[in-house]
Amino acid sequence: MNVNLTQNKNLKLFKIISEVAHRNGQSVYIVGGYVRDLLMKRKAPTDIDFVTESSGIELAESIAKEINPKLKVAVFKTYGTAMFRHNDLELEFVGARKESYSEDSRKPFVEIGTLEDDQKRRDFTINAMAISLNKDNFGELIDPFNGLQDLEQKTLRTPLEPLQTYSDDPLRMMRAIRFASTLGFNIEEKSLEAIKTEVERIHIVSMERIMVEFNKIMLSEKPSVGLKLLEETGLLQIILPELTALKGIEDVDGQTHKDNFYHTLEVVDNISENTDKLWLRWTALLHDIGKAPTKKFVEGTGWTFHGHEFLGSKIVKHIFKRLKLPLNQDLKYVEKLVRMHARPIALVTDNASDSALRRLLFDAGEDLEDLIILCKSDITTKSYAKQTRFKKNFEYVAEKIKEVEEKDHIRNFQPPISGEEIMEMFDLKPGREIGILKEKVKEAILEGIISNDKKEARNFVIEEAKLLGLNLVS
Known part of the structure; x- marks a missing residue:
């Protein structure tokens, strides 16, 4: 079978590669994911792998020189590979090889081989197809393991x-x-x-x-x-044994709880319909991770998972460390959303006060929208009426939060009076009193006792300072 490359946007490049390989007396084939995606009519990847039955390094250097003598070729002699970038493409060339493995390593012992040897060492038949760029059979699909059939099936x-x-x-x-x-x-x-x-x-x-x-x-x-x-x-x-630990349903006196493993998978799918953010999807994966260790049956109440969000947040760090995931802002973000994922639900079920909404705004900060997405995704009831009601409640809470935000400007707010100003007002040096007064201002704003306003904050501090025995000097 021949693959029609005439409409391929890289045809000119493939022709150059074919010409140079012919001049060098070398064979050359496109292999791997590019062939698979081309045959599937998927968006073509920007990395293309080529195999030659001689030196991949020599072929890469010859082609790069033909395209642009200034092109830099990265050579990896240990693996017999070389690569360079051309326009928006990453082109890698390797000599065909056969491999053998030892018991304790996935690093193979490599020998020079044929195209067929190279295709045998591929992971799956759909990745083991090759397209010839040789002059005598340019565009021919070489498919010894029926990868095309597997692709269709x-x-x-x-x-x-x-x-x-x-x-x-x-x-x-x-x-x-x-x-x-x-x-x-x-x-x-x-x-x-x-x-x-x-x-x-x-x-x-x-x-x-x-x-x-x-x-x-x-x-x-x-x-x-x-x-x-x-x-x-x-x-x-x-x-991730912490996740599989959520699997299963227990029954005590006819009272059961849901299978939190399959619930988690539903939440991950739900959130994936609304976001491509990797770490937001991870929050869905780990949001109930604390439920296995906190699960308890209480007579007269049933199954409880008290504090699972707080324990889950602590477990997240251990998981990230073990899995070699980033221990930076991404970790802090996942910890925070896992810890907070039950907060908006509580506001949905209660008659949410402005104070509670302000605190949620302050604690969630820039991640509030992501937190709401997580909470909506956590609704996995099969009852359409319940789903509709829960989502409507969330919309109502989101609207109330928006009103509070517009009125009080709480999100990520900095207290309207600084520690330096407080020190100047009472002729104080840095110390415990400054922290106490700043915390009181923050709490007063969140509770709605004063607005997020400098003048109100200053007057509030003066009154609170009197209770600490401090006198205003300016």
Whole structure:
């Protein structure tokens, strides 16, 4: 079969590569994800991989020189690869190779090989197809493992025996589930069973590499597809046991609680319909993480999870550390939203006072909108009437918050009187009294005792200072 490249926007580049390879007496093929996405008519990736049955480094350097003698080529001699950027593309060239693996490493022993050897070492048949750029068969699809058929049938299958494929490079187990989640493919049954068999081999893969695949699953259109497969294969129990601990329903005297694992997956899917923010999706994944350790049956009340949001917020840091996720503002953001996710719900069910709304505004700050998205996503009741009522209540609270914000300007507010001004007013040096007075001003504004106004704050401080035995000097 021939792939029609005449309408391809990179045709001119492919012709140059073909010409240079022919001049050098080298073969050249497009391989990997670019071929797959081209055949699926998906948006073409900006990175393109090429294989030659000789030196990839030599071919890359020759092509770069032909395109622009000033182009810089990055060479990786250990792997026999070279790459350079051209316009908005990243082009990588490698010599065809065959690989063998040791028991305790996913780093292969590499030997020079043929195109067929190179295709055999690919993870899945849909990634093992190649398009020839050679002059005698330019555009021909080389598909020894029926990848095109698997593409049409939306099936993920390994070119070789799956047990060997996953044992050799266990990261492929994560990649299988990532492709199932992002492409909407099914993992072939024999391949799925092989992942369950080889699941413990994931321990030899660095957590950083695992998280790259995990985050791609989290960013897929419906992350629950991948998360369910991770759970089914046993991978999730290894990566995130705190999440699988939420699985199951207990019954005491006929009283049950919902399965918080599957509830969590629903919340992740719900939030994914409204945001592409990775860390907001993570807040949905971890929002109930504190429920397993706080679960308790109370006679006359039923099942309770008191304080699960506060414990969950603390657990988030341990999870981020173990999973080698960023310990920066992203962590603080997830901790904060997990800790606060029950706050707006309380305001929905109570007759929310302006004071409570001001405090929510102050504590949530710039993340208030994301918090509301999380809370709306947390509504997983199957009753349409209940869903509609809860969402309507949230809209009402959001409107009230907007009114309070416009009136009081509370979000991320700084007290209208500074510590330096207080020191000057009472001729004080830095000390405990300054902190007490600043805190009293903040509380008075949040409680609505005074407005967020400098003059009112100054008068309030003068009265409060008298109770501390301080006298105004200016």
